[in-house]
Amino acid sequence: QVQLVESGGGLVQAGGSLRLSCAASGRTFSNYGMGWFRQAPGKEREFVAAISWSAGSTYYADSAKGRFTISRDNAKNTQYLQMNSLKPEDTAVYYCAASRNRGISNDRSMYTYWGQGTQVTVSS
Secondary structure, three states, rough: OEEEEOOOEEEEEOOEEEEEEEEEOOOOOOHHHHEEEEEEEOOOOOEEEEOOOOOOOOOEEEOOOOOOOEEEEEEOEEEEEEEOOOOHHHHHEEEEEEEEEOOOOHHHHHEEEEEOEEEEEEEE
């Protein structure tokens, strides 16, 4: 079992930045590929970014490329999502997820463990 707790969400103006964190506990963090997903009101949960167990590989949704950076610190059992140049359409609840697949995946079904989410609101 892996427990995931997100933090760092909030209200920011368009063009601003936020850094989300996801603290993991339970099993060995480095055994898991990690990802970030988001869900806006009335919409499906969508993939944002993924990172392999060693941070050697990353993958981004088109909407995140060039603006968001995913990273992880296995010594701290934490992954991060640095979000720059935020837009109102980035407004959503952001979820941290862990996959037993140590590589990268944009497939929601590959992720076994999920956090409770953190709200990100971008005002225009």
